[in-house]
Structures are given as structure tokens and as C-alpha cells.
Amino acid sequence: xxxxxxxxxxxxxxxxxxxxxxxxxxxxxxxxxxxxxxxxxxxxxxxxxxxxxxxxxxxxxxxxxxxxxxxxxxxxxxxxxxxxxxxxxxxxxxxxxxxxxxxxxxxxxxxxxxxxxxxxxxxxxxxxxxxxxxxxxxxxxxxxxxxxxxxxxxxxxxxxxxxxxxxxxxxxxxxxxxxxxxxxxxxxxxxxxxxxxxxxxxxxxxxxxxxxxxxxxxxxxxxxxxxxxxxxx
Amino acid sequence: xxxxxxxxxxxxxxxxxxxxxxxxxxxxxxxxxxxxxxxxxxxxxxxxxxxxxxxxxxxxxxxxxxxxxxxxxxxxxxxxxxxxxxxxxxxxxxxxxxxxxxxxxxxxxxxxxxxxxxxxxxxxxxxxxxxxxxxxxxxxxxxxxxxxxxxxxxxxxxxxxxxxxxxxxxxxxxxxxxxxxxxxxxxxxxxxxxxxxxxxxxxxxxxxxxxxxxxxxxxxxxxxxxxxxxxxxxxxxxxxxxxxxxxxxxxxxxxxxxxxxxxxxxxxxxxxxxxxxxxxxxxx
Numbered sequence: 001x002x003x004x005x006x007x008x009x010x011x012x013x014x015x016x017x018x019x020x021x022x023x024x025x026x027x028x029x030x031x032x033x034x035x036x037x038x039x040x041x042x043x044x045x046x047x048x049x050x051x052x053x054x055x056x057x058x059x060x061x062x063x064x065x066x067x068x069x070x071x072x073x074x075x076x077x078x079x080x081x082x083x084x085x086x087x088x089x090x091x092x093x094x095x096x097x098x099x100x101x102x103x104x105x106x107x108x109x110x111x112x113x114x115x116x117x118x119x120x121x122x123x124x125x126x127x128x129x130x131x132x133x134x135x136x137x138x139x140x141x142x143x144x145x146x147x148x149x150x151x152x153x154x155x156x157x158x159x160x161x162x163x164x165x166x167x168x169x170x171x172x173x174x175x176x177x178x179x180x181x182x183x184x185x186x187x188x189x190x191x192x193x194x195x196x197x198x199x200x201x202x203x204x205x206x207x208x209x210x211x212x213x214x215x216x217x218x219x220x221x222x223x224x225x226x227x228x229x230x231x232x233x
Numbered sequence: 234x235x236x237x238x239x240x241x242x243x244x245x246x247x248x249x250x251x252x253x254x255x256x257x258x259x260x261x262x263x264x265x266x267x268x269x270x271x272x273x274x275x276x277x278x279x280x281x282x283x284x285x286x287x288x289x290x291x292x293x294x295x296x297x298x299x300x301x302x303x304x305x306x307x308x309x310x311x312x313x314x315x316x317x318x319x320x321x322x323x324x325x326x327x328x329x330x331x332x333x334x335x336x337x338x339x340x341x342x343x344x345x346x347x348x349x350x351x352x353x354x355x356x357x358x359x360x361x362x363x364x365x366x367x368x369x370x371x372x373x374x375x376x377x378x379x380x381x382x383x384x385x386x387x388x389x390x391x392x393x394x395x396x397x398x399x400x401x402x403x404x405x406x407x408x409x410x411x412x413x414x415x416x417x418x419x420x421x422x423x424x425x426x427x428x429x430x431x432x433x434x435x436x437x438x439x440x441x442x443x444x445x446x447x448x449x450x451x452x453x454x455x456x457x458x459x460x461x462x463x464x465x466x467x468x469x470x471x472x473x474x475x476x477x478x479x480x481x482x483x484x485x486x487x488x489x490x491x492x493x494x495x496x497x498x499x500x501x502x503x504x505x506x507x508x509x510x511x512x513x514x515x516x517x
Contacts, residue, residue: 033481035481035482036480036481039480039484086365101381103463106464106478106481108478108479108481108482109481141465142380142381142463142465142468143381143463143464143465143469144463144464144465144466144478145463145464146459146464146477146478146480146481150459154463157356157359157363157365158363158364158365159359159363159364159380159381159463160381
């Protein structure tokens with residue numbers, strides 16, 4: 001089971017539930033950035049299912065013949081801004097204040113692209129943050145991480161003041177007590193990660209792979225995903 | 234390797250060399266040597282071959298990402314090694330000569346960073362020097378904000394690389410018999426001159442080996458840097474971080490950067506070996 005890093009907690013629960021319903025089946029999970037998982041598949045890593053945080057990575061995998069049949073969307077997640085509890089930032093406009101240490105995922109990572117899209121969206125007139133909001137905020141970036149998990153970590157550890165992550169990641173970060181999620185204006189909801197899932201063409205257990213995907217799309221798994229902050233597709 | 238250099242210094246010709254009897258030994262050595270060469274060599278050959286096979290290798294190794302990261306890597310690792318050399322040499326000498334319990338305690342501490350996974354080292358440094366760290370507040374009051382700075386990169390490199398130098402230099406100093414130093418002192422040389430003209434040349438091979446190891450470790454440092462210094466082009470993105478970043482978009486570009494790092498390291502280490510041989514050959 002190859003799944004995007006942002007699915008770590010939710011897929012852990014889903015896999016346990018699937019195992020409980022199918023005695024004798026053991027689900028092995030491998031989490032990493034979607035683009036890294038795709039690279040591993042290209043080099044012949046044995047996997048049954050690929051769950052990506054990004055339609056582009058899934059499309060690349062399909063073009064490369066790595067995927068059997070089509071992919072199915074199973075979840076979406078809006079972006080969220082998290083701030084360290086001691087940062088003193090209480091609203092979105094605070095991200096652009098001089099001296100704020102902001103951490104984003106690198107542009108090459110889906111979360112990094114969504115983060116930049118979010119800032120662009122928030123620079124539109126309707127948000128009232130100013131047309132140069134994205135530019136001023138981006139000038140506060142002190143690090144571009146290769147995984148969205150590192151963004152969460154740096155904010156939770158207090159090394160950075162703020163970071164842009166997926167909402168499920170923001171839930172996890174806030175649960176630690178060291179970080180808070182910043183309320184965003186409603187238009188921010190438009191910028192979303194879309195998660196597709198598919199059977200890998202070289203899958204050693206295609207039947208079980210198909211059943212696992214059916215389970216991910218079923219109401220019990222949807223509930224688990226919702227509990228971690230994912231929305232239905 | 235360390236034992237080798239020590240043996241060489243003490244008495245090159247007289248010490249018995251450990252060897253399996255007769256032809257069995259050389260046959261066994263030949264076979265394991267061949268396996269070893271394949272094991273180490275094949276991945277490197279594969280990396281270079283795949284890197285060379287891409288359309289725009291030259292473009293990738295002379296691109297902005299590569300050159301900015303390479304410059305940062307060379308500058309930071311040079312500073313780190315200068316600090317390690319200046320600070321580590323007296324420590325290594327003291328550890329080699331002193332039997333004090335404190336020295337023994339430091340001796341045990343020195344090697345700790347080698348067993349620590351670098352990512353953990355980075356987190357530990359954060360907890361010490363970062364914001365909210367043990368002395369983070371103190372540093373902040375003094376106007377020093379380490380995380381996400383080039384200084385943090387140097388800190389991380391020193392942390393992981395220094396043990397390799399101190400260890401090697403200590404063994405080098407231990408291999409210099411006290412008698413030589415004492416003779417020099419009775420002949421009227423000052424302690425400093427004795428160190429410079431007797432101890433240092435005799436310990437030089439081990440010192441240079443240590444420097445090479447420490448520099449290579451500093452140059453390849455990734456985990457601690459990523460945790461403690463972050464990843465920003467031109468500020469904290471050294472070659473290993475640039476390679477990881479490139480890997481997210483294009484494996485080819487990551488391989489090109491790896492080949493560049495490999496080439497620069499091999500050249501630098503070869504130059505160090507050559508220079509040391511020339512410098513010390515007539516002296517020992």
C-alpha cells in the first residue's frame with residue numbers, strides 16, 4: 001500500500017479496520033511524498049495500491065503504465081494555516097508582517113503548490129488582504145521543506161511561526177497543543193488537494209487491492225477520513 | 234584505516250603485518266576484494282551512467298540550483314573544517330596525553346554524535362539552540378537567532394563531523410612516543426616548537442585522514458541540516474538538500490547534482506592526499 005504522507009494517520013486506522021474485517025489479511029503501509037512514491041513505482045517497487053495526494057502524480061503514473069485501469073477520487077482536503085501557539089499571530093494578515101518566520105513545502109511538492117495557490121487566492125480583492133499579500137507573505141519564507149510533514153514539525157517545535165499544510169495535518173498539529181489553526185476566509189476553501197487511489201498494474205494481489213479500494217470508498221472508511229479532516233470527493 | 238596509519242607512524246618496517254598464511258590468504262583477499270569492489274562500485278557506476286545518459290547533463294550541473302548549492306556547501310564545509318581543526322586539535326592532544334577522569338569522560342562524549350542518527354542530532358540541536366530551546370532564550374536576548382541561518386548549517390556540520398577528526402587525531406597523537414617529545418624539550422625546544430616540529434609531523438597522517446573524513450562528513454551532512462537549518466536556496470540549501478529537493482521533481486536532475494558532488498569530493502580528497510604526501514613525506 002503506497003500512500004501519500006498526508007494520509008499517514010487516516011490510512012493507519014483504515015488499514016486496521018480493513019484487517020479486522022478480513023482476518024488473515026495484513027496490510028503493509030508505505031508513506032512518503034506522492035512524487036517519491038511514484039518514482040519508487042517506476043523503479044519496480046512492489047505495491048498493490050497507490051493513493052496520491054495529487055492528481056498530477058497519479059496522471060504521471062498512469063502515463064507511465066504503472067496503474068491498472070482508472071483511478072478513483074476518494075477524498076479532498078482544503079489547505080490550512082497553522083501558527084505556533086507562542087507566535088502571537090491571530091489572523092491571516094499577520095502572515096505578511098515583517099519578521100514572521102513562515103515555512104512552506106517546496107514548489108516541487110503538491111502541498112507547496114497548493115500553499116502558493118492559496119496565497120494567490122487570498123491576494124484577490126474579495127479577501128481584503130491586499131493585492132501584494134502573496135508577495136509580502138512569500139518574502140517571509142525561511143525554509144522550503146521537501147515534505148509537508150516537516151512543515152508541521154517545524155511549526156510544532158516552535159522553530160517557525162507559521163506554516164501552510166493540509167487541514168488533516170493542521171488537526172494533528174493542533175492536537176499537540178503547540179500549534180493552532182488560523183481561521184481562513186471562505187474563499188480559501190477553493191484551494192484543495194484531491195486524492196485519487198488506484199490499483200498498481202504490477203500488483204501481486206490485484207483482488208485484495210481492489211477490495212481495499214472499495215473499502216476506502218465505503219462509509220466506514222469515509223468516517224475515518226472525515227475524523228482526520230478530509231472531505232468527501 | 235586508522236590502525237594502518239598508526240602502524241605506519243610507529244615503525245613502518247618492523248611491525249608484523251597481520252596476514253593469513255600463504256596463498257589461501259591472498260585468494261580470500263582477492264575474492265572478498267572483488268565482491269567489495271562490485272558492492273561499492275556498482276551503485277556509483279550506475280549513478281554516473283544514468284546521470285550521463287540524460288539529455289542536458291551540462292545544463293543541470295551548471296544550473297542555478299546546482300551552483301548555488303555547491304558554493305554554499307563548499308563555503309560552509311570549509312568553515313566547519315577550519316573550526317574543527319582549530320578546536321579539535323588541542324582537544325585531541327589533551328585526550329591523547331591526559332589520564333584525568335575528566336578527559337576520559339570527554340573521550341566517551343566525543344564519539345556520541347557518530348552513533349546519533351543525524352535527524353535526531355538536528356532535533357537535539359533545535360532543543361538546545363533553537364527557539365524555545367534550553368539556551369534559545371539566552372541566544373535570542375543576545376540577538377542571535379540560529380535556526381534557518383547559514384550559521385545553523387555550519388553548526389550542524391561541526392556537530393556531526395568533529396568526532397571523526399578528534400578520534401583520528403587523538404589516535405595519531407597517541408602513536409607519538411612521549412620520549413620524542415621529552416628529548417626535544419631537553420634539547421631546549423619550547424613546548425610549542427616541540428609540538429609543531431616533532432609531534433605534529435609524526436601525527437600528520439592520522440590528522441590528515443581525520444580531516445578528510447570530517448570534511449567528507451560535513452559535505453554530505455543532510456539530516457541535521459534539514460532539521461536545524463531548513464532548506465532555502467542560497468541560505469541553507471547545501472548540495473545534499475538540493476539533491477533531495479531536485480529528487481521531488483526530476484530524478485535526472487538529482488542524479489546530475491549527485492554526480493557533481495561526487496566529482497568535487499573525489500577531486501578535493503585526492504588533492505588533500507597528494508598535498509599531504511608532498512608536505513610530510515620527507516619529514517617522518
